[in-house]
Amino acid sequence: xxxxxxxxxxxxxxxxxxxxxxxxxxxxxxxxxxxxxxxxxxxxxxxxxxxxxxxxxxxxxxxxxxxxxxxxxxxxxxxxxxxxxxxxxxxxxxxxxxxxxxxxxxxxxxxxxxxxxxxxxxxxxxxxxxxxxxxxxxxxxxxxxxxxxxxxxxxxxxxxxxxxxxxxxxxxxxxxxxxxxxxxxxxxxxxxxxxxxxxxxxxxxxxxxxxxxxxxxxxxxxxxxxxxxxxxxxxxxxxxxxxxxxxxxxxxxxxxxxxxxxxxxxxxxxxxxxxxxxxxxxxxxxxxxxxxxxxxxxxxxxxxxxxxxxxxxxxxxxxxxxxxxxxxxxxxxxxxxxxxxxxxxxxxxxxxxxxxxxxxxxxxxxxxxxxxxxxxxxxxxxxxxxxxxxxxxxxxxxxxxxxxxxxxxxxxxxxxxxxxxxxxxxxxxxxxxxxxxxxxxxxxxxxxxxxxxxxxxxxxxxxxxxxxxxxxxxxxxxxx
Amino acid sequence: xxxxxxxxxxxxxxxxxxxxxxxxxxxxxxxxxxxxxxxxxxxxxxxxxxxxxxxxxxxxxxxxxxxxxxxxxxxxxxxxxxxxxxxxxxxxxxxxxxxxxxxxxxxxxxxxxxxxxxxxxxxxxxxxxxxxxxxxxxxxxxxxxxxxxxxxxxxxxxxxxxxxxxxxxxxxxxxxxxxxxxxxxxxxxxxxxxxxxxxxxxxxxxxxxxxxxxxxxxxxxxxxxxxxxxxxxxxxxxxxxxxxxxxxxxxxxxxxxxxxxxxxxxxxxxxxxxxxxxxxxxxxxxxxxxxxxxxxxxxxxxxxxxxxxxxxxxxxxxxxxxxxxxxxxxxxxxxxxxxxxxxxxxxxxxxxxxxxxxxxxxxxxxxxxxxxxxxxxxxxxxxxxxxxxxxxxxxxxxxxxxxxxxxxxxxxxxxxxxxxxxxxxxxxxxxxxxxxxxxxxxxxxxxxxxxxxxxxxxxxxxxxxxxxxxxxxxxxxxxxxxxxxxxxxxxxxxxxx
Numbered sequence: 001x002x003x004x005x006x007x008x009x010x011x012x013x014x015x016x017x018x019x020x021x022x023x024x025x026x027x028x029x030x031x032x033x034x035x036x037x038x039x040x041x042x043x044x045x046x047x048x049x050x051x052x053x054x055x056x057x058x059x060x061x062x063x064x065x066x067x068x069x070x071x072x073x074x075x076x077x078x079x080x081x082x083x084x085x086x087x088x089x090x091x092x093x094x095x096x097x098x099x100x101x102x103x104x105x106x107x108x109x110x111x112x113x114x115x116x117x118x119x120x121x122x123x124x125x126x127x128x129x130x131x132x133x134x135x136x137x138x139x140x141x142x143x144x145x146x147x148x149x150x151x152x153x154x155x156x157x158x159x160x161x162x163x164x165x166x167x168x169x170x171x172x173x174x175x176x177x178x179x180x181x182x183x184x185x186x187x188x189x190x191x192x193x194x195x196x197x198x199x200x201x202x203x204x205x206x207x208x209x210x211x212x213x214x215x216x217x218x219x220x221x222x223x224x225x226x227x228x229x230x231x232x233x234x235x236x237x238x239x240x241x242x243x244x245x246x247x248x249x250x251x252x253x254x255x256x257x258x259x260x261x262x263x264x265x266x267x268x269x270x271x272x273x274x275x276x277x278x279x280x281x282x283x284x285x286x287x288x289x290x291x292x293x294x295x296x297x298x299x300x301x302x303x304x305x306x307x308x309x310x311x312x313x314x315x316x317x318x319x320x321x322x323x324x325x326x327x328x329x330x331x332x333x334x335x336x337x338x339x340x341x342x343x344x345x346x347x348x349x350x351x352x353x354x355x356x357x358x359x360x361x362x363x364x365x366x367x368x369x370x371x372x373x374x375x376x377x378x379x380x381x382x383x384x385x386x387x388x389x390x391x392x393x394x395x396x397x398x399x400x401x402x403x404x405x406x407x408x409x410x411x412x413x414x415x416x417x418x419x420x421x422x423x424x425x426x427x428x429x430x431x432x433x434x435x436x437x438x439x440x441x442x443x444x445x446x447x448x449x450x451x452x453x454x455x456x457x458x459x460x461x462x463x464x465x466x467x468x469x470x471x472x473x474x475x476x477x478x479x480x
Numbered sequence: 481x482x483x484x485x486x487x488x489x490x491x492x493x494x495x496x497x498x499x500x501x502x503x504x505x506x507x508x509x510x511x512x513x514x515x516x517x518x519x520x521x522x523x524x525x526x527x528x529x530x531x532x533x534x535x536x537x538x539x540x541x542x543x544x545x546x547x548x549x550x551x552x553x554x555x556x557x558x559x560x561x562x563x564x565x566x567x568x569x570x571x572x573x574x575x576x577x578x579x580x581x582x583x584x585x586x587x588x589x590x591x592x593x594x595x596x597x598x599x600x601x602x603x604x605x606x607x608x609x610x611x612x613x614x615x616x617x618x619x620x621x622x623x624x625x626x627x628x629x630x631x632x633x634x635x636x637x638x639x640x641x642x643x644x645x646x647x648x649x650x651x652x653x654x655x656x657x658x659x660x661x662x663x664x665x666x667x668x669x670x671x672x673x674x675x676x677x678x679x680x681x682x683x684x685x686x687x688x689x690x691x692x693x694x695x696x697x698x699x700x701x702x703x704x705x706x707x708x709x710x711x712x713x714x715x716x717x718x719x720x721x722x723x724x725x726x727x728x729x730x731x732x733x734x735x736x737x738x739x740x741x742x743x744x745x746x747x748x749x750x751x752x753x754x755x756x757x758x759x760x761x762x763x764x765x766x767x768x769x770x771x772x773x774x775x776x777x778x779x780x781x782x783x784x785x786x787x788x789x790x791x792x793x794x795x796x797x798x799x800x801x802x803x804x805x806x807x808x809x810x811x812x813x814x815x816x817x818x819x820x821x822x823x824x825x826x827x828x829x830x831x832x833x834x835x836x837x838x839x840x841x842x843x844x845x846x847x848x849x850x851x852x853x854x855x856x857x858x859x860x861x862x863x864x865x866x867x868x869x870x871x872x873x874x875x876x877x878x879x880x881x882x883x884x885x886x887x888x889x890x891x892x893x894x895x896x897x898x899x900x901x902x903x904x905x906x907x908x909x910x911x912x913x914x915x916x917x918x919x920x921x922x923x924x925x926x927x928x929x930x931x932x933x934x935x936x937x938x939x940x941x942x943x944x945x946x947x948x949x950x951x952x953x954x955x956x957x958x959x960x961x962x963x964x965x966x967x968x969x970x971x972x973x974x975x976x977x
Contacts, residue, residue, distance in 0.1 A: 282826075359811075367814070368922065371922070381924075385962075388820045390817075413973060414971055418971035435959070456976055
């Protein structure tokens with residue numbers, strides 16, 4: 001058989017466009033047009049409307065057609081449009097592919113049938129009949145995370161012999177599969193990567209481009225990476241991939257369209273909400289959503305909110321527990337233990353000041369009171385190493401800097417909380433805290449955590465070191 | 481063709497007791513064997529999956545089988561676990577079991593390298609050829625990674641000394657295929673605690689279960705009920721043991737069984753590393769296992785002495801006592817308990833609890849907090865229906881309340897779980913009835929703002945509150961537990977997304 005040159009060239013970076021919805025739920029045509037232009041300005045090589053990221057599975061046939069028509073109209077020939085036309089049934093897929101051809105799409109992206117999953121024979125026949133019925137280039141689409149199974153390499157081998165089948169998008173992220181395809185059909189169809197976390201290795205291995213959810217948000221970064229690989233500059237490409245890795249991971253694993261829409265909103269590109277059952281706070285937990293903002297700031301996509309960290313602490317350590325109700329006089333009269341420590345620098349710098357005393361002393365009372373009267377933004381919680389493993393002597397953590405977001409909360413009540421718990425436990429093990437003190441004392445640790453703190457491992461270490469230092473100072477002095 | 485041995489009834493997959501230094505504890509093994517035989521089991525299985533055979537040396541496995549056979553002394557059949565990844569080794573173990581006087585061998589399908597059906601067939605064929613001992617095939621794909629195909633079982637059932645199959649997959653369609661192909665030819669045994677009643681009703685000949693170490697009597701009753709065709713009662717009994725069965729099958733197997741036996745004062749040590757409490761068998765599973773055993777009446781009641789104040793010492797029968805429960809509880813100035821219960825990220829419950837005297841620091845806080853409620857963290861007296869619970873308990877939300885929906889989840893759904901926990905803890909006897917007026921409690925309760933499932937929020941808060949009360953009064957985690965558990969601690973939010 002003569003291998004003919006395929007008609008359509010799928011190379012470069014293509015955003016898998018989200019579908020903007022209005023509050024009432026219908027497609028927001030204006031926002032879609034805006035998004036298209038926003039993408040083209042970043043020099044993407046084409047756009048892919050109504051794909052997985054475009055929530056095609058929640059859209060009626062009419063909506064899908066209309067979204068496609070809008071995109072083609074707005075693109076107006078500037079870049080290729082690859083229309084997402086996949087559906088579970090062959091009949092519907094054919095209808096959508098024919099429509100795509102009629103309205104002038106350059107190619108179609110056709111997902112493997114899902115839900116009622118065909119075996120190899122049915123998968124082959126599905127694509128075969130689509131190519132017979134619609135005269136438009138077809139890009140096969142493997143995304144087992146959603147469809148429940150891989151499009152087998154053997155089927156792809158057979159499909160690659162069909163004229164109209166010009167490419168395959170592999171979103172599995174499974175590199176052995178992609179390399180298998182490259183070795184069997186790499187010379188017949190164009191393989192592109194659909195998994196944001198492995199763009200560089202895929203391109204390096206021979207994929208010709210990438211269709212990505214995150215390319216809605218950081219198209220420029222992916223275009224830069226693509227060009228670097230083309231020039232053979234792997235060092236730069238690695239750096240670029242790493243700079244986007246966390247964002248890529250969040251998009252791939254924490255909610256696709258939900259996360260992309262949240263990110264676009266942060267960048268003032270309003271594309272509305274996802275359709276139910278997807279909601280914000282589901283697969284994209286609120287704690288994680290805030291991480292997107294931090295990443296966008298790092299990548300210069302949005303300007304960082306200037307958060308003023310108020311650290312107007314009283315000069316004397318003994319005066320720093322007044323808000324909890326313990327004065328310097330109390331400390332002196334009841335011989336309470338106080339100490340402080342500061343470890344690290346920059347965002348992850350950590351400052352603690354510590355108060356300890358018998359449960360029967362004022363410390364016990366303010367300990368109970370702080371836990372019973374959470375101050376919004378400064379909610380006190382017990383020191384635990386992990387849930388269901390609390391430290392001893394009983395230790396309360398009081399955030400000195402106001403907590404404004406769930407992400408910030410998850411940092412204080414995550415690495416900081418567990419580091420305090422671990423530091424207390426290790427200090428006990430080293431016999432700095434005597435066994436008698438273990439059940440009879442209460443400790444309060446005020447922590448000054450920068451709201452911009454990012455690196456949780458460094459933060460954990462700094463907190464651990466600071467608390468350990470403060471504890472050994474407090475208890476050694478007392479014992480001496 | 482008549483098989484020379486037909487396995488049936490209820491058979492515990494014995495744990496292997498270890499000393500504190502992780503040597504095999506022969507004495508405890510003998511005690512365990514006697515314990516289950518006295519309950520009426522129809523056989524025992526040493527060195528199975530629950531017995532941690534894979535983490536034992538050749539000599540240890542052989543010794544455990546010998547000790548078990550010696551202690552059983554003919555009272556019931558001994559089915560020795562003799563499986564191995566390698567065929568030659570499995571033959572050696574099986575021959576040893578035969579020489580030692582075992583009744584039969586339970587041979588797990590080869591693992592680690594995943595063999596094809598041909599290799600599985602020949603593995604068993606060679607073993608059956610080399611030994612005279614009746615052999616029971618053992619399908620447990622959760623750990624072997626491979627299911628023994630039914631057509632392999634069908635073929636192997638033709639071999640004289642292959643007399644049964646234990647299916648632990650829990651895959652009912654698979655088991656139905658076994659019934660279709662080999663029913664009446666070889667004995668078909670269910671090895672999955674969660675589906676025992678279904679398997680027996682469908683025709684299984686018996687049960688080899690991990691949880692039969694803990695509740696052999698209940699499984700025997702269930703077995704008899706099905707024998708008598710009293711399915712209604714059998715189902716009801718299965719439902720009663722279901723939580724326990726689920727913990728054992730999904731959260732820790734032998735390790736969980738050992739934790740349970742320790743709670744029941746039959747100390748068999750713990751599992752060998754890398755298995756550890758806090759891992760697959762999560763800390764919350766340990767607490768839930770304790771509650772399940774208590775609800776099944778398997779924990780002993782203990783008289784606790786609670787020194788509420790120097791001049792007020794009460795005695796209380798505590799139905800949920802374990803060997804860890806201190807007999808004497810003192811100093812009620814400020815007791816703290818922390819507990820977390822899941823599942824579902826959005827519906828988790830996390831309780832920080834204070835218990836103390838009305839005229840101590842907790843009591844003072846209690847009064848002041850109620851008098852000066854903080855906006856967004858309004859304290860509310862815990863009520864069950866319209867009645868406030870005793871001891872007086874204050875519920876304080878951890879997360880600032882900003883919406884009505886949040887308020888409903890905290891003050892209605894979490895509250896009802898917390899209330900039920902207080903009432904239950906009084907009924908259990910841990911909170912002393914004659915000192916309820918002397919004590920107050922403050923529960924700082926975390927409900928995630930994205931919670932959607934009211935029932936789960938209620939249940940999780942019930943569990944977390946029961947556990948927090950226990951931890952506060954039993955002073956848990958103890959410092960020994962902390963030292964043992966601190967290095968492997970993994971806080972879920974410690975890592976970047």
